[in-house]
Amino acid sequence: MDEFGAMDSPAHRLDARAKAVATIAFIVAVMSFPPYELSGLAPFVIYPVVLLALSGIPPAFILRKVLIAAPFAICIGLFNPLFDRHPVVLPGGLVVAGGWISFASILFRFALTVSAALVWVASSGMHRLCAGLERIGAPRAFVVQLLFLHRYLFVVADEGLRMRRAMDLRSAGARGPSLRVYGSITGHLLLRALDRAHRVYAAMRARGFDGRVRALRETESRIGDAAFVVCWIAFFAIARKWNLAEALGAWITGGAR
């Protein structure tokens, strides 16, 4: 993910704030449709697709991430066909439980919102994202926390991975160690994390840290960013109000209502 954050593209050059606002508007618009909506959601595909295309991030990457995250939505969504069995007539005379329609709608929304959020993050990179968050007014302590978490995520996770590997090598295929052994392994990991925090703090103090984390950043807002936000929000509003897909379909199929 971080690789993509360091790329350069029209999507990357947009202010992280602009992307944040547009993406949140997108998610709210998508989620505000009634449960049975399908065709009305279709025009919203355009937003993640355009952003993705502008960013040059490989679509397969986003697709994979969306699939990985899918089980939970599928899992809860599957209850809809179970509990909502009101018949619905589909074109061609097929009758299905209404729950299937709302299930499909859930999956569609899921794919839309997750992919939009992923493209937004991947095309921003963590530090631009955080700078954007801060300027929107997120608490400083939280923004700094996000930066530090992200910075040490991989460093500490690598330590965890090494410990797990060492443990697996000696555990002869058992599913996991006993609670006692677990306590000592994870406890060690915790102690190492605490030591690390201590050393990082020493290094920060050594360079004059006084409780405030200052960062260089360039803060011009450009017309382009504002236009980006305004255009998309206008589009979302229109697509939310009128079912564009259906209008197009009706026009093509010759006015079948």
Add this chain to the structure above:
Amino acid sequence: MSHHIVEARDLAHVYPDGHEAIRGITFRIAHGESVGVIGPNGAGKSTLLLHLNGCLLPSRGEVRVGEFPVTRETSPQVRRAVGMVFQDPDDQLFMPTVLDDVAFGPLNYGLAPGEARQRAVAALERVGMANLQEQTPYRLSAGEKRAVAIATILAMTPDIVVMDEPSSNLDPRGRRRLIELLKSFEHTRIIATHDLELVLEVCSRVILLDAGSVVTEGPAADVMNDESLMLKHGLERPHSLRHKHPH
């Protein structure tokens, strides 16, 4: 200028768990000198270095940097004079991008962002890493991380540079670059390391520590040429010395 003298008098440190890691160390390092601190694992090298900029405070004795004894009150000034490169660069590079990281110190000392950026870029150029400005520290190689960590110190224009194991994890080329860089400094340099060849090339003097005390100190080549002394303290005589002075 007497400002850059580093001095320890009967310095001792007891960790909170009761372990006395250094016990009564005394030395004096003059302006512009380059000194190696050597000794086996656990000798107390890192503990000693952490006292030089007030990261740790003495349990007994004192450290003086220039005119100041290092105390909680003086440590902000001391830290401006003493730049510390830590053993693990991951601990030192905590900001989201390389440039932000190098500019961290200058910004904390009140430089305007534009000025801080200039300083940071100049420091990165000095270590040959100016092309990495926008990278995330996590993605750098070990050698690049080390070089950037050194740049974070240079950007604060210290008088004294203190380094803990600067050549660990470096490949031969990275190490060679580091040695050339260290040789080019006019700063007072204090380097704790197991890389004795590096000490030989960069340092004029060594302090040999074992079990928290100074065993001996003297000109680098002399101390390290004493085979039995070196072996006794878990070290060995550097190869390059063997060729010059066969027994």
Add this chain to the structure above:
Amino acid sequence: MHMADALISPAVGGTMWAASAGLLAWCARKIRQTLDDRLVPLMGVLGAFIFAAQMINFTIPATGSSGHLGGGLILAVLLGPYASFVVIASVLTVQALFFADGGLLALGCNIFNLGFFPAFVALPLIYRPIVRDARGGVRLWLGSMLAAIVGLQLGAFGVVIETTLSGISELPFDKFVMLMQPIHLAIGIVEGLATAAVVAFVARTRPEALVMPSAPVDFSVNLRPVQTGLLIAAVIVGGALSWFASSHPDGLEWSMGKVSGREELESREAGIHEDMARVQEKTAFLPDYGFKTGEPEETQAWPAVNAGTTISGLVGGAMVVALAGLAGYLLRLRRKTA
């Protein structure tokens, strides 16, 4: 128990966002007031620790399955309520942003469910009073278990309420409660065990590490009544519903897979489907649903999904999606050639 965007209505999501944002701002202020700048790297690294700890599994005593630390309670124990809430919020944010685990709209809900209850309920009302400064033994284990169970029961209940209020999932409230609470009883026990094991180890090997920089808690209200009420509720919920857990052994696996990382994804999906199949058998809903031809027997008023609209909707929808794809493709092409 991460909720996904697809199940949340904007009203519920927005409300919970506001609640969590408010809490976050309040905690941030409290942290600033402590003036302890050691917290900055400490919180960051401990957040990373939670990710790492989730990669290490252990065998749950007396069962065949394995579990791992969720993290809310141990963070609260180590950092106190304010800092731990900010850390949990950051962990969930990174999970939502980078791993698509729980959505953006649902983030407010997730932060509240998983952050508020351990930090502001389980820790001050249960863990602290029971454990006090015990470094092991019955107090520590009991306090950790109860705190973790209560925290997760409340969190699970939050999920149920938020999902039901959103009205997107058709799962009825009572069935959802019966599904979530017992599963989270099991998760809570696992969480309590893991937390106690880690705290006990640290207390043994490096007790001073548990004395964290300035972790203020103390609310100056009388906690007794609330506390006993919560305990009774926890016991009732746990006891009355444990039959479900025992009659439903796969529930543990299922929920475990859900809170755990991605590494057991395939097995987890298989587990879910088996589980779903069992639920279906049990409730015997299958007979009258599925694809049927002919006239619908029921002619009840139901959100009108009329075939005419659906035809044009389908055609138009497909067209729009295709157009969007084409636009994206062209844009990419232009970027490549440019």
